[in-house]
Amino acid sequence: MLPERNTPKAKRTRQAVLNAALALFQERGFEATTMRDIADRASLAVGATYYHFRTKDEIVLALYGATLDAAEAWVRELTRSTPDFAVRLRGAIDQALAQLAPCRPFLGHLAGHVFIPGSPLSPFSSESAAMRERAMAIMGSVVEGSTLKVAGEFRPHLQRLLWLYQMGITSYWISDRSPQQRNTQRLLSLTVALVTKLFAVTRVPILRQANGLILSALELGTGRLEQAA
Amino acid sequence: MLPERNTPKAKRTRQAVLNAALALFQERGFEATTMRDIADRASLAVGATYYHFRTKDEIVLALYGATLDAAEAWVRELTRSTPDFAVRLRGAIDQALAQLAPCRPFLGHLAGHVFIPGSPLSPFSSESAAMRERAMAIMGSVVEGSTLKVAGEFRPHLQRLLWLYQMGITSYWISDRSPQQRNTQRLLSLTVALVTKLFAVTRVPILRQANGLILSALELGTGRLEQAA
DNA sequence: GTCTATATGGAGATAGAC
């Protein structure tokens, strides 16, 4: 991120750029929108836009950051209203998708690494790392104080696992062409139940022997995704 | 893909472009290599390169296609030499990684959609669809006639599941900075065993009740990834 | 069918005005 421009004027300009970009992305898609288009709509020169956002990708990242703000607020409400893990998980994902809905048509045309912050393939590590941390923290809130049943050894990995699950659902949703994305809704119903049961099953004594194997694999994975660009 | 240029001259030129591109990608990375660089090294004008490959991405795809040729041949050998599922699976993935090894340094800098052919986020559907089909077919050969134990209902989904597994391992490998990518080797050892056990467990009577749920989810997923760009 | 020369339009960089 750029060295935070926090003067009132800079804030206004940043916001103008973000508004212009969002409107244009929705009207004509990401690729079809040029930096000149964005600058024009925001009544700026191209250079001014680059003064506030180093790249076009960084504009997308900033827009994504705004949806995280909303998601964090929503999840605070949600966790207050119910301790039921399945309800919380479903609610958090539903809200995230609703939030992204206006962007769905052009999200598919973004390069994968832009959409999946923290993907190991992502070229801009530091910016997206912050986004990923925030997204994973949201999943932490979903778990914390919930009714979730799971073998204790798995607790440290839940955030990451649920975040990965959310990524998977979201990329399914992006290319879901069923009316109202009903297939995604059905997939959510099925898999939220499945995930909940799967976690519960880690406590069954006979199956517990496999936990060690799973944990080793998870631990190998930990840090990797963190450190990786 | 372009309407197959199959004259001897075209074949020679295509190959020259591919050789030049591969060498340059390895020397200085994907982004740092310009189409002019590639054309120069192949002693061609830029336009000639575009005559044979519509885009820079298509060159990468063609290079990837060549590794699939090798993988197909290798797996034919492998399946002849052993029916053991775990050995076959491990062998197929090891070979694929060995094949890709010279490209590892720059693969991380490719946009995600270039690397993962058939990713739902991929913008060029038809070309990558063919690659994905081939990659999945290889996993089909691994399963066919092997010692794998799994509930019959899952058979139609094995190709896709194993392909996804391979994609996951590969993206881990791309950003694995441990010496000789030993972490990937350890992850493979753990997860190949895990996957094999997981499949076997689908036949345990008490757990079989969950299979319906899992299958419904898998079936929802089927077709989606296919159809999706 | 194969290829060269040249053109176009966009992302991002920069010099300096205010």
Place this chain on the structure above:
DNA sequence: GTCTATCTCCATATAGAC
């Protein structure tokens, strides 16, 4: 600190030579 004008370099397109 904020922004304008202008520049460079690249992917990709195209007209037409051979």
